[in-house]
Amino acid sequence: MVWVSAAIVIPVLATAALASSAQSQPAEKGMQVACAQIEVQPELEANARLIVGVLMEEAKRGTRLVAFPECSLTTYEPKIVATLTQARIDAALDDIAAACRRLNICAVVGSAYTREGKWYNGAFVVAPTGRIIKRYTKLHDVKDFFSDGNELVIFRVDGVPMTLMICHDERYPEIFRIPVLAGAKVGIYISAESKTEKKWDNYRCQIVARAVENQIAVIHCNAGDGGVDGGSHGHSRIIDQGGAVLAEADGKVGTVIRATIHPRHSGNDYAKRGAGTPSLRAFWAEGLRVLREQNPEYFAEPADSCVGPASTRSE
Helix, strand or coil, X not given: CCECCCCCCCCCCCXXXXXXXXXXXXXXXXXXXXXXXXXXXXXXXXXXXXXXXXXXXXXXXXXXXXECCCCCCCXXXXXXXXXXXXXHHHHHHHHHHHHHHHHCCEEEXXXXXXXXXXXXXEEEEECCCCCEEEEEECCCCCCCCEECCCCCCCEEECCXXXXXXXXXXXXXXXXXXXXXXXXXXXXXXXXXXXXXXXXXHHHXXXXXXXXXXXXXXXXXXXXXXXXXXXXCXXXXXXXXXXXXXXXXXXXECCEEEEEEECHHHCXXXXXXXXXXXXXXXXXXXXXXXXXXXXXXXXXXXXXXXXXXXXXXXXX
């Protein structure tokens, strides 16, 4: 399995770059996207087959990107995850990657992974080429079993700049805001939120706010009500850059929603104005510097998409 690592050193970003939103231009036509609330099974390979099955169906419908819930490949249950090996996880991801290549479709798959004796809660972005182009690690875990990540992400699908976060990360708006300053036009949010009903309005308001405050489309895939560990409350949704909910699921597992988003309508005027506030300018400039350092492949090419000068070295 091949994926892109982001631990590369990049020079400090010029403060003047805060005012720039130059990125690769998304296609004029919209992009059909989908969220799949699959019923997560105890067996890793069974979940991989479910994911591939959804991708096959969505490819027939002309969908370009399908998001799956948090830990939908491995389950979110520590007792099950602890029995897995990275070799098995990699093999399952390889099967999904092969399907993406065969079907010419992108998948965002939630999966635990292990590195140097620690477990992490991740999201893997598989391009239509079958290449894993980005791995995001949840920054704010709520289960002690998982270690926190430490990297922001920005990547392109069909030339559209996108970013990503997982579940509890939703409460920390800067995770989306910094990539939006760099030109991200779509935010992807995968989750296995609490089933506590009193939190449902909070969850919905928070993710709609991430769309409105950043002026971007948001694709939110949550676990459905069922499967391993009972799942979550469902209600995956696709939101446009103005906060309108284009599609929303019910609570059932097995539900798939889809909608057409228009990334070219996304913008970052609010982000740029906020970053231009004198007392906050240094904060946002440092955030952009870190984003560049952690995502060198994004800023390296094409050259005209870079915000300020960039250089890279091999890991």
